[in-house]
Each structure stands twice: as C-alpha cells, then as structure tokens.
Amino acid sequence: DADVTQTPRNRITKTGKRIMLECSQTKGHDRMYWYRQDPGLGLRLIYYSFDVKDINKGEISDGYSVSRQAQAKFSLSLESAIPNQTALYFCATSRDRATQPQHFGDGTRLSIL
Amino acid sequence: GIQVEQSPPDLILQEGANSTLRCNFSDSVNNLQWFHQNPWGQLINLFYIPSGTKQNGRLSATTVATERYSLLYISSSQTTDSGVYFCAVGFSGNTPLVFGKGTRLSVIA
Numbered sequence: 001d002a003d004v005t006q007t008p009r010n011r012i013t014k015t016g017k018r019i020m021l022e023c024s025q026t027k028g029h030d031r032m033y034w035y036r037q038d039p040g041l042g043l044r045l046i047y048y049s050f051d052v053k054d055i056n057k058g059e060i061s062d063g064y065s066v067s068r069q070a071q072a073k074f075s076l077s078l079e080s081a082i083p084n085q086t087a088l089y090f091c092a093t094s095r096d097r098a099t100q101p102q103h104f105g106d107g108t109r110l111s112i113l
Numbered sequence: 114g115i116q117v118e119q120s121p122p123d124l125i126l127q128e129g130a131n132s133t134l135r136c137n138f139s140d141s142v143n144n145l146q147w148f149h150q151n152p153w154g155q156l157i158n159l160f161y162i163p164s165g166t167k168q169n170g171r172l173s174a175t176t177v178a179t180e181r182y183s184l185l186y187i188s189s190s191q192t193t194d195s196g197v198y199f200c201a202v203g204f205s206g207n208t209p210l211v212f213g214k215g216t217r218l219s220v221i222a
Contacts, residue, residue: 033209042199042214050207058209088154101146102201102210104156 003027006091006105013081014113021076021108023091029103030096032074034058034066036087037107043090049074050096081112115139119200119213126190126220134185134216136200144203144210145176147185151196159185159198190220 004025013019023032030051035043035058045058047066055066063085067075078085091105116139126132136145147159160167160174162183167174171190176183187194197217201210 035212040214043201043212045209045211048209090156092156100144101158101161103158104148107154107156109154 004091004093004103004105006089006108008108009106010109012111012113015082017081017112019078019081019110021089021091021110023074023076023105025072025091025093027093027103028071029093030071031094031100032068033092033094033102034064034074034076035090035092036060036085037090038087046076046089083112086110086112115202115204115211117200117202117211117213119198119216121216122214123217124219126218128190128192128220128222130190130220132187132190132218134187134198134200134218136183136185136202136213138181138183138200138202140181140204142178142181142202142204145178145183146201146210147174147183148199148201149194149196150199150215156199187218190218192220192222194218195220 007022033048034046037043044060049068065077089108092102094100094102118137120135145163149157162174162176164178171188173186197215199215201212
C-alpha cells in the first residue's frame with residue numbers, strides 16, 4: 001500500500017460544484033501539504049499544516065479550503081469549482097522539522113468543465 | 114521574492130549519455146530537495162541535499178550553498194530517466210519548500 005494515498009485519482013466535474021480531494025498517510029508524519037501543478041509552472045503550494053491544530057495558507061489559497069481531520073488525514077475542498085482550477089493536485093507529507101524530505105501521493109487529476 | 118531557477122528547461126539525450134541539471138536559488142537555504150516526476154505523473158524524492166554531495170546509483174547531487182546552486186548529475190542515462198526533474202528549496206525555519214519550474218528530460222533509445 002502507498003504511504004500517501006490520494007482519492008480520487010481522477011475527477012471530472014462541472015463549474016460551480018463543490019469538490020473534496022482527500023489525502024491520507026501511513027508515514028506518521030506531522031506535516032502535510034497540498035500543491036497544484038499546472039503545465040510549465042511547476043508546483044505551487046495551496047495550504048499546509050504542521051499539526052492537527054495548525055493550518056496555513058500557501059501561495060495560491062484563494063478558492064480553496066482545507067481540513068485536517070486527524071494527523072493522518074488532510075482534505076482539500078473547492079467550494080465552487082471554476083475551470084481555471086483544472087490541474088493536477090498533489091498531497092505531500094514530511095516529518096516535524098523543515099529540514100526533512102517530502103513524500104508525495106500519486107496526484108489527483110481534476111478537470112472542471 | 115524567493116527565486117528558484119532551473120536550467121536547462123528541456124533536454125534531449127541519447128541513451129547512455131551523461132547530463133547535468135542545475136538549480137540556482139536566491140537566498141541561503143536550510144533545505145534543498147531534488148524530485149523526479151515520471152511520465153505517469155508520480156513525484157519521487159531523489160535527494161535531500163542542503164549542502165555537500167550524495168550519490169545514489171547513477172544519480173548524484175552536489176549543493177554549494179555558499180554559491181547558491183545545486184547540480185544533479187545523471188550518468189549513463191536510460192529511457193526510464195525521462196520525465197521532469199524539480200529542485201525545491203526551503204529558506205528558513207519552517208517555511209515550506211519553493212519549487213523551480215523543472216527540467217524536462219527526454220532520453221531516446
């Protein structure tokens with residue numbers, strides 16, 4: 001089983017719909033992250049969480065919200081999806097210090113029509 | 114703002130050739146990581162290397178923190194090395210990683 005699991009792997013939906021992407025991990029890491037990847041732009045940070053009670057906005061948080069339900073679970077929501085949120089979304093985890101490797105899930109490919 | 118620049122943006126190699134990918138960054142770092150994104154989109158952590166040199170098989174990486182750059186070496190390239198290579202840096206304390214835009218590598222048989 002993968003250490004960092006993202007669901008769903010693929011999703012097609014319509015403008016205006018509410019969407020939740022889920023991430024769970026079995027690595028026991030405190031820190032979790034959500035990124036989006038657009039062609040030619042690399043990865044950009046949406047939100048991150050250093051522990052269950054800590055949530056921080058990243059570079060591009062507008063239009064997104066998150067929930068850290070437990071140490072192992074971190075969900076990303078799009079309250080009212082719009083087409084320019086079409087992208088590849090990644091969840092990542094790391095240990096409880098900044099100087100630790102990050103480990104990524106396999107990504108969720110989201111298309112908004 | 115924080116700048117992470119990778120070069121070249123695109124690289125095409127014949128199988129068996131060697132290559133060097135570069136990552137320049139604009140400030141002192143306490144965290145630098147190299148990732149490989151394979152053609153299926155999966156991101157694999159290759160190295161955690163804020164300074165010094167590490168090797169893992171045909172891949173090695175060197176970071177010269179005082180001169181603000183890191184190099185990823187790929188020797189005897191194989192078609193399975195194709196994909197996008199990302200450099201990501203952390204500049205201080207608990208700041209999250211900032212990613213470069215990547216180098217797209219294509220290895221042809």
